[in-house]
Amino acid sequence: MNHRVALTALGASTFVYVTAEAIPVGLLPEIAGDMSVSEADVGLLVTIYAAVAALTSIPLTAVTMQVPRRRLIAIGMSIFALSQLASAIAPTFALLVVARLVCALAHGIFWATVAPIAFRLVPPGQGGRATAWVFLGNSLAIVVGVPLGTALGQLFGWRIVLTVLAVGGALCVAGILTQLPALPALRSDLATSAWQRQRNAILVLRSGPLVAVAAATIVLMTGLFCAYTFLAPLVRRNAGLEGPALSALLLGFGAAGLVGNWFIGRWVDRRPGPLLSILIVVMIAALALLVPTLGPVPTIVAVLAWGAAMTASPVIMQAAVLRVAPQSADAASAVYVVAFQVGIGGGSFLGERIVRAGYLEVLPIVGLGLAAAAFVIVVASRRAFPSRLATVPALEAPKSDTVVASPAGFSWFQNPNHLVVSSHYATPAEYHDFRPVEYKDVTEPWWYPQQSPR
Numbered sequence: 001m002n003h004r005v006a007l008t009a010l011g012a013s014t015f016v017y018v019t020a021e022a023i024p025v026g027l028l029p030e031i032a033g034d035m036s037v038s039e040a041d042v043g044l045l046v047t048i049y050a051a052v053a054a055l056t057s058i059p060l061t062a063v064t065m066q067v068p069r070r071r072l073i074a075i076g077m078s079i080f081a082l083s084q085l086a087s088a089i090a091p092t093f094a095l096l097v098v099a100r101l102v103c104a105l106a107h108g109i110f111w112a113t114v115a116p117i118a119f120r121l122v123p124p125g126q127g128g129r130a131t132a133w134v135f136l137g138n139s140l141a142i143v144v145g146v147p148l149g150t151a152l153g154q155l156f157g158w159r160i161v162l163t164v165l166a167v168g169g170a171l172c173v174a175g176i177l178t179q180l181p182a183l184p185a186l187r188s189d190l191a192t193s194a195w196q197r198q199r200n201a202i203l204v205l206r207s208g209p210l211v212a213v214a215a216a217t218i219v220l221m222t223g224l225f226c227a228y229t230f231l232a233p234l235v236r237r238n239a240g241l242e243g244p245a246l247s248a249l250l251l252g253f254g255a256a257g258l259v260g261n262w263f264i265g266r267w268v269d270r271r272p273g274p275l276l277s278i279l280i281v282v283m284i285a286a287l288a289l290l291v292p293t294l295g296p297v298p299t300i301v302a303v304l305a306w307g308a309a310m311t312a313s314p315v316i317m318q319a320a321v322l323r324v325a326p327q328s329a330d331a332a333s334a335v336y337v338v339a340f341q342v343g344i345g346g347g348s349f350l351g352e353r354i355v356r357a358g359y360l361e362v363l364p365i366v367g368l369g370l371a372a373a374a375f376v377i378v379v380a381s382r383r384a385f386p387s388r389l390a391t392v393p394a395l396e397a398p399k400s401d402t403v404v405a406s407p408a409g410f411s412w413f414q415n416p417n418h419l420v421v422s423s424h425y426a427t428p429a430e431y432h433d434f435r436p437v438e439y440k441d442v443t444e445p446w447w448y449p450q451q452s453p454r
Helices: 003-026 028-035 039-063 069-089 091-123 127-158 160-181 194-206 208-228 231-239 243-267 270-291 294-325 326-357 358-380
Strands: 411-414 449-451
Touching: 003 028, 003 069, 003 091, 003 127, 003 160, 028 039, 028 091, 028 160, 028 294, 039 091, 039 326, 069 091, 069 160, 091 127, 091 270, 091 294, 091 326, 127 160, 127 243, 127 294, 194 326, 208 270, 208 294, 208 326, 208 358, 231 294, 231 358, 231 449, 243 270, 243 294, 270 294, 270 358, 294 326, 326 358
Parallel strands: none
Antiparallel strands: 411 449
């Protein structure tokens, strides 16, 4: 089966998901007027959605680990399509909120599994590039989906937009069922109880590098979304752009993200640490240019550079999650989803508090300060963000794994430099130590055994 087509089906799913998550922001007046509620109440649709997705991502991911991946992501997209249809026909605001919350329940599972699926579809050493290809749907949603959906909603009504998204979700379900391989659940997940999977989903936080990735994600995204939420007023203050010119620059922000994703896809499997550090430095410099009022040209340059770096950085962090916790990819991805949602919600709330207090000009300072803190975390976490990666020639574990039992007191681990989630080919150990192997020379075998602490 052509893995490029399968990855495209996943990318289309991320496109409709991100568009649906952000579309209430563009249609606040239309939804508020039709439902006879305030725009602030409609804004809660985004806040509550993020909160529910963050709270349910880890437990629901643990519960569904025994479901084959193709079936699980198809079910998730089906729930998405039905929730969009229910939102489109909701007669009251309360029912609209309920429909959005149902979609939020599927959100965490979808984003926790989509990147591990992408890794399993491609040959060794191409997992990061596969993730970048799938995440192009995010950038396209910002550049095309949200603006087009907003325009369509203003012309024909917000219910039409949600109906179109429901149809798009149904088409994605068809693409997933026809283009993705079955991808059975991992053998270690099939051998554990629901309670143990819940426990393991929490114990995965014992991995120091995973905690480092989550911490960098929360700090960086909080700073970025603190300023990004109010990008339009910042641009108006600094460059005096209004109307079509402002809309064009905001579209340019997303278009620059497409370029950033394309570039990252070519290098993420080689030097993630230096690459992420460079992206953060670019974002710090861009935010610094937005602190003073320098006029149109510096503001436009800063916004485009910010868009390219901000959109590309999550690709590196998602790839890092799967690299540092290969034995528990879905649970680790769920942790990343929670960290990302906390960053979005926390940053937006912090920005709203600052702007309400009358300090719009402070937003870039707060953003670059938190980005600098994230830079320190990335530089200090070499196991999470190594300077150079090595790959292995094949997905299979050594033949001896299938005929010789694991020695007492040992667990099997992948080299932290290895990018492919292939632990389901090896015999699962009785004790799962989620701590990654210490950084070893890249010439050592990827099945290097680590002494268990027990």
